[in-house]
Amino acid sequence: MYFDRSNLSDTELLSFYRALLYPRLIEEKMLLLLRQGKISKWFSGIGQEAISVGATLALEPDEWIMPLHRNLGVFTTRNMPLSKLFMQWQGSENGYSKGRERSFHFGSRPYHICGMISHLGPQLSIADGIALAHQLKKEHKAALAFSGEGGTSEGEFHEALNVAAVWGLPVIFLVENNGYGLSTPVSEQYHCNSLVDRAVGYGMEGVQVDGNNLLEVYQTIRTARAYAIKEQKPVLIEAMTFRMRGHEEASGVKYVPPELFEQWSKKDPVMQFETFMQEIHLLNTESIESIRQELKHRIEEEVAKGQETTPFVVDTDNELADIYAPAPPVVSPSGNTTEKRFIDAITEGLQQSMEQYPELVLMGQDIAAYGGAFKITDGFLSRFGKERVRNTPICESAIVGTALGLAIGGFKSMVEMQFADFVSCGFNQIVNNLAKIHYRWGQTADVVIRMPTGGGVGAGPFHSQSNEAWFTHVPGLKVVYPSTPEDAKGLLTAALADPNPVMYFEHKALYRSISGPVPEAYYTVEIGKARLVQSGDDISIITYGSGVHWAMEYAAAHPEISIAILDLRTLLPLDYTAISEVVALTGKVLVLHEDTLIGGFGGEISAWIAEHCFHLLDAPVIRCASLDTPVPFASPLEKNFLSKSRLDKCIQQLTHW
Template sequence: MYFDRSNLSDTELLSFYRALLYPRLIEEKMLLLLRQGKISKWFSGIGQEAIAVGATLALEPDEWIMPLHRNLGVFTTRNMPLHHLLLQWQGSQDGYSKGRERSFHFGSRAFHICGMISHLGPQLSIADGIALAHQLKKEHKVSLAFSGEGGTSEGEFHEALNVAAVWGLPVIFLVENNGYGLSTPVSEQYHCKNLVDKAIGYGMEGVQVDGNNLLEVYQTIRTARAYAIKEQKPVLIEAMTFRMRGHEEASGVKYVPPELFEQWGKKDPVAQYETFLRESHLLDTTGIEAIRQELKHRIDEDVAKGLEPLPFAVNTSTELEDIYAPAAPVIPPSGTASEKRFIDAISDGLRQSMEQYPELVLMGQDIAAYGGAFKITEGLLGSFGKERVRNTPLCESAIVGTALGLSIAGFKSMVEMQFADFVSCGFNQIVNNLAKMHYRWGQTADVVVRMPTGGGVGAGPFHSQSNEAWFTHVPGLKVVYPSSPEDAKGLLNAAIADPNPVMYFEHKALYRSISGLVPDGYYTVEIGKARLVQAGDDVSIITYGSGVHWALEYAAAHPALSIAILDLRTLLPLDYTAIRDAVALTGRVLVLHEDTLTGGLGGEISAWIAEHCFHLLDAPVIRCASLDTPVPFAVALEKNFLAKSRLDQCIRQLTDW
């Protein structure tokens, strides 16, 4: 094995040895602790240390790394205290994630390490977002994302590389090819000769390296870093290596041919580097042993400190409070107001939020020169430029991940889904990354996803879904659904101001069909607060979105019936105080929504009322919702599908009780 020591001093070569040996010795200690039952799980990177260590050494300390399971060397090379890591691995309340995550599923802003999720691929597009932030700030920095060879089969790999290439982002994508994704060999994982060959398909540079050669990894990453910064382009690196233990210790290695262990054992990265140091007369056997004993002693001290039994004080209030970061204060409207359509109120809010927050970036398909499918962003490109108003490739998942990366780097972002239906392609990033980020390691996900939603416009089953209930079940998200122009602007401004991820639903049928007075200046409407549209004595309709207008229309057509209408406005978190008050007004409650009946938010609201307001009820809570079918195209079928067609029947059922 040839080691290129170009531009490296003897002191650096020796410090590199300590950096390489340290995670190996920690690994050996962890395997012992695992057998003793003192830690519960371990993903071993023995045999792969040179990649994590070499890559981390090659970056600046403030450049973000997106590591995976077998990258202990990233954490140790960034000098994270071992005793603190041990607390994390035990699930201690004093670990990096307060006991909420295990093993390497955590991050740290202080060390510029982004916590992984088990779905692996989403890490790559987060790197895109961080690199975009460097680019926007004119910083000479890169981001680096790890992937295994198995992760290259995921759609996110394609999407992230494509976005980085199209936008010219300084990202290093580092694939650790260790031959197996758990037990699946590369022959069953991909059919190209080398993974690095994929680089040419994205129009980026690709390099294959010996992942067991510390200096080759280091020199390659340093070169790639310089290239990515100078040329503002991504690089794909495939590091060839081998996993000397199972995917995790419980998996074993019976599926691996024994001769591979012998073959790769001769290429052990620690042993090979020690041989290089001996041949370079920098260390002899005595010196090597002295360093080993010194590091082992240090590890033993940290283990003794990190394995001390600590009390775990469970506090339910703290758990719930840590779901969200503190929201921005409400800014009430002031000054003049003008008549605006629903769609114009949203556009107005976007423009004023762009002025309010210079760090706000808008992203979405066709949103730049074209102005978006519904022309909501029309004119913003001319006002704010292509860096802040960005057309995206057709890859919802990677763009949501990019938005998260921007947030990690201190930006705000708005992602426009062309139709709410298409959000399913970005579902994983939203529910597993955005939603859980703050709870897991205190990192905000300052992202708004705008969702043109709903039926009534003859758009058929793939452009008309009401899918808000998909997200109301996910702790960590906020779900907003305005029904009036004034709320549309104020809630959008509030969503952008809020450091938490917000799903902002806007009903397409309301865009140009309703108007109202909207304050001209910048203001926000508090997220989480419902609005009593009108009081009543006979029936309370609890609703949101298009349901508000259906209820108002019905009330106007039936003046003999005194109807209270509560517009929820925010679906997560729900305003339970307002719901209770609406129940108390009449004792008869109808929950109305355009979403389908089964699994719709009406079921949750009805259950809460039954549990908490039973003494206030004079009749069972009735739900009025759309049919449990996809949204049909034909006008007659769609009218029959929508909840509005059953509103009169449901109210009669309620009043006849």
């Protein structure tokens, strides 16, 4: 094995050797502790250390890395204390994730490491966002994301590489090809000769390296980093290596031909580098043993320190408090008001937020010169520039991941789903990355996803769904759904000010059909607070979005029934105080929404009222929802589908209870 030591001093080579040996010795200790039952799980990187260590050495300490299971060398080379890492692996509240995550599913801002999620591929898109943040700040830095060869089969791999190439982002995509995705060999994973061959298809540079050669990894990535920064282009690197142990220890290695272990054991990265260091007379048998004993002693001390943990104290209030980062105070309306359509209020709120937050970036399909499918961002490109108003490829998942990367890089972002229906293509990033990251390791996800939603416009099954209930079940998200122009502006500005991920639903049928007074100056409406539209004595309708207008129309047409109407405005978190108060007004409650009945959000409201307000009720809670079918296209079918067509029947049933 040839080692290129160009531009590396003897002192650097010795430090490289220590950096390579340290994670190997830690692994040997962890495997011993695993057999003793002192740790519960371990994903071994033995045989692959040169990739993690070489890549980390090649980057600057303040450049972000997105590691995976087998990248202990990233954490140790960034000099993270082993004692605290051990606490993390033990699930201690003194670890990096307060006991909320295991192994390497955590991140740390001080060490510029973004923790993985088990879905693997989404890490690649986060690197895009971090690289974009560097680019926007004119920083000469790159981001690096790890992937296994199995992860390259995920759609996120294609999306992330395509976005990086199209936008010209300084990202290094590092694929550790160790031959197996758990038990699936590469012959069953892909059909190209080499994964690096895919680089040309994305219009980027690609190179394959010996992943067991520490200096080849280091020199290649150092060169790739310089290229990515100078040219503002991504690079794909495939590091060939082998996994010497199972996917994790419990899975074993029976599916691997024994001769492969014999072949790759001769290429052991630690042994090969030790041989090289002896050949150039920087190490000998005695110095190698001395360094090993020194590091082993250090490991024993750190593990002992890591075991000195206090008993776990569980505090439910703390758990709930860490779901969200603190939101800024509300900005009250002031000055003149102007009559505006619903859609114009959204545009104004977005525009004023762009002025309020120079770090706010807008992303979405066709939102730049075209102005978006509904023309909400028309004129924004000329006003704010192409760096902040960005057309995206059709890849919802990668763009949501990029938005999270931007948040890590200190930016705010708004992602427009062209239609709320299309969010399913970005679902994983939203519910597993955006929603959970603050709870996991305190990183904010300062992202708003705008969701043009709802039916009544003859758009059929794939452009009309009311899918807000998909997200109200996910802790860590906020879900808002305005019904008036004033709230449309104020809730959008509040969402963009909020450091937490917000799903902002805007009903397409309200865009140009509803007008109302809107304060001209910048203001926000508190997320999590409902609005009592009108009081009443006979029945209470709890609703949101288009349902507010259906309820108001019905009440106006039936003055003989005194109807209280509560506009929830925010679905997550819910205003339980307002709900209980409107229940108390009448004792009869109708929950109205456009979504289908089964699994609709009305079920949650109804259940909460039954559990907490039963003593206030004079009748069962009635739900009025749309049919449990896809949204049909033909106008007569769509009218029959919508819950509005059953509103009178439900109200009469409740009134006569």
